[in-house]
Amino acid sequence: MTFLERDPLAPQAWFGNLPAAHRYTYGLAGERFFRALKDEGKILGSYCPKCDRTYVPATAFCERCLGELTDWRDMGLVGELHTFTVLYVDVEGRPLETPQIVGLVSFGDGGIVHFLHADPESLVIGMPMRAVLKPPHERQGSILDIQYFEPFQA
Amino acid sequence: MSDRVAIVGVGWSGFRPKTPDLSYKELMYEAAVRAYADAGVDPRRDVDSFVTVAEDFIEGTSIFDEYVPDQLGAALKPVHTITGDGLHGLATGVMLIRSGIARVVVVEGHSKASNLLTPDTILAYAQDPVLNRPLRLNTHFVAGMEMHRYLYESGTTREQCAAVVVKNRRNALRNPLAAYGADLSLEEVLFGPPLAWPLGKRETAATTDGAIVMVLAAEEVARALRQDPIWIRGIGWCNDSPSLESREWGNLPYIQEAAQMAYQQAGLRDPWNEVDVAEIDDTYAYKELQTLEALGFCGYGEAGSLLESGAFDLDGELPVNPSGGSLGVGHMLDATGLMRTLEAVFQLRGEAGAHQVEGAEVALVQSWRGVPTTSGAVAILSN
Ligand SMILES: [Zn+2]
Numbered sequence: 001m002t003f004l005e006r007d008p009l010a011p012q013a014w015f016g017n018l019p020a021a022h023r024y025t026y027g028l029a030g031e032r033f034f035r036a037l038k039d040e041g042k043i044l045g046s047y048c049p050k051c052d053r054t055y056v057p058a059t060a061f062c063e064r065c066l067g068e069l070t071d072w073r074d075m076g077l078v079g080e081l082h083t084f085t086v087l088y089v090d091v092e093g094r095p096l097e098t099p100q101i102v103g104l105v106s107f108g109d110g111g112i113v114h115f116l117h118a119d120p121e122s123l124v125i126g127m128p129m130r131a132v133l134k135p136p137h138e139r140q141g142s143i144l145d146i147q148y149f150e151p152f153q154a
Numbered sequence: 155m156s157d158r159v160a161i162v163g164v165g166w167s168g169f170r171p172k173t174p175d176l177s178y179k180e181l182m183y184e185a186a187v188r189a190y191a192d193a194g195v196d197p198r199r200d201v202d203s204f205v206t207v208a209e210d211f212i213e214g215t216s217i218f219d220e221y222v223p224d225q226l227g228a229a230l231k232p233v234h235t236i237t238g239d240g241l242h243g244l245a246t247g248v249m250l251i252r253s254g255i256a257r258v259v260v261v262e263g264h265s266k267a268s269n270l271l272t273p274d275t276i277l278a279y280a281q282d283p284v285l286n287r288p289l290r291l292n293t294h295f296v297a298g299m300e301m302h303r304y305l306y307e308s309g310t311t312r313e314q315c316a317a318v319v320v321k322n323r324r325n326a327l328r329n330p331l332a333a334y335g336a337d338l339s340l341e342e343v344l345f346g347p348p349l350a351w352p353l354g355k356r357e358t359a360a361t362t363d364g365a366i367v368m369v370l371a372a373e374e375v376a377r378a379l380r381q382d383p384i385w386i387r388g389i390g391w392c393n394d395s396p397s398l399e400s401r402e403w404g405n406l407p408y409i410q411e412a413a414q415m416a417y418q419q420a421g422l423r424d425p426w427n428e429v430d431v432a433e434i435d436d437t438y439a440y441k442e443l444q445t446l447e448a449l450g451f452c453g454y455g456e457a458g459s460l461l462e463s464g465a466f467d468l469d470g471e472l473p474v475n476p477s478g479g480s481l482g483v484g485h486m487l488d489a490t491g492l493m494r495t496l497e498a499v500f501q502l503r504g505e506a507g508a509h510q511v512e513g514a515e516v517a518l519v520q521s522w523r524g525v526p527t528t529s530g531a532v533a534i535l536s537n
Binding site for chain 1: 271306350399403
């Protein structure tokens with residue numbers, strides 16, 4: 001049977017959805033990372049001496065050698081723009097009235113993915129970008145405690 | 155135990171951007187019946203094990219394994235579903251046969267993408283729930299960021315990426331299974347609507363519906379079943395760190411590793427001279443170029459100019475995506491790897507019709523699970 005042979009009045013489909021809600025546990029490293037962001041306004045990394053790699057956001061273990069990481073480091077708030085995009089659709093796929101500028105700002109061997117506040121024409125891969133945090137009393141211990149990154153002039 | 159594994163039958167249903175007339179079970183049934191007829195096997199009697207690839211969120215049900223056996227003739231038989239690309243399913247079939255557990259295995263993948271009413275929302279659930287998802291970004295941002303870094307590191311141009319779209323959608327005009335054949339100009343792609351700059355909407359594959367079923371067999375069974383089995387000479391798979399924060403952005407090391415695994419099994423040393431046709435990832439146009447380099451067909455940053463020279467055209471030195479690829483055929487979600495394998499089987503049997511690559515003897519198939527993943531697989535097939 002083909003589409004053209006179908007009775008247009010016949011019932012065609014049932015509509016349903018899959019509601020799902022979760023709690024995503026931060027874990028030992030995530031809790032420490034987000035507590036430092038919330039309470040001290042710091043971005044922390046964790047260093048693997050064996051692999052000479054610094055993970056940002058900090059992790060409890062090295063994904064290369066699986067060693068436990070105990071050397072935590074304050075990475076500062078200025079990183080380097082590794083790549084960015086200008087996004088024209090929202091999370092549900094609808095056109096955005098104002099496009100979003102999103103980038104990966106490198107810290108150590110990792111980084112933070114976040115919004116960028118700048119004229120996209122002025123952005124260049126490799127330029128320094130500074131994290132702008134929410135005021136301390138508004139921070140809740142999440143990636144949204146960072147409001148955005150902006151170009152940084154030393 | 156059998157060392158060599160062959161594809162002895164293929165079947166498909168669709169491919170069409172919308173299939174409001176058929177349920178996914180009917181799509182799978184049609185593809186299965188065709189594959190069994192092509193292989194000359196009775197699924198109830200001859201098939202030892204069945205593998206499907208599916209992702210619960212995309213299917214809209216939990217525990218999709220439960221929805222598989224009936225339409226494949228697999229009730230009261232060994233069946234399992236894996237959440238991976240079709241090539242992961244194919245690899246599983248190869249392992250079942252090479253381990254001696256089965257002699258004949260069926261692998262299935264399908265796409266009922268047109269039934270997904272909130273595809274972007276579902277895809278966003280693949281983002282890291284703690285680090286990335288709170289930003290509520292459309293997941294295409296990962297492709298925009300990867301394309302930008304790839305262009306920056308490799309020197310590839312936006313024009314070269316757009317030329318992939320022109321080539322693949324023109325190839326699709328010759329493929330009756332392809333829904334998105336079109337004769338576009340470079341400008342129509344370059345100056346089309348933006349999606350995640352530098353990535354344009356026309357550089358992003360639209361979805362299509364369909365199902366693909368393949369019958370795999372151990373060598374002695376394969377030779378008994380048909381004159382022209384298609385041999386799976388090597389198959390490899392690999393994942394990088396999934397973290398957006400610590401992965402590589404300009405390169406595809408996981409595709410390099412998957413390729414090396416497949417090449418080693420196949421005894422393939424020089425892909426450029428030994429492979430006759432390649433069906434590879436083009437979910438986003440730039441991926442075709444980045445992937446060609448990761449597969450070792452050329453050096454880093456060289457694929458763009460080779461493309462412009464016509465090397466990857468249907469009549470070029472190495473035809474790439476003669477089917478039209480995902481840009482031309484339509485993206486089939488996790489069935490995509492099997493869609494490409496189906497095309498490779500057509501090419502190696504000499505049954506590809508208007509887009510046949512003359513004298514194709516060795517085909518490479520590669521697939522990627524899409525944003526935000528770093529999950530890929532590579533297979534080498536020969537006739
Ligand atoms: Zn380490």
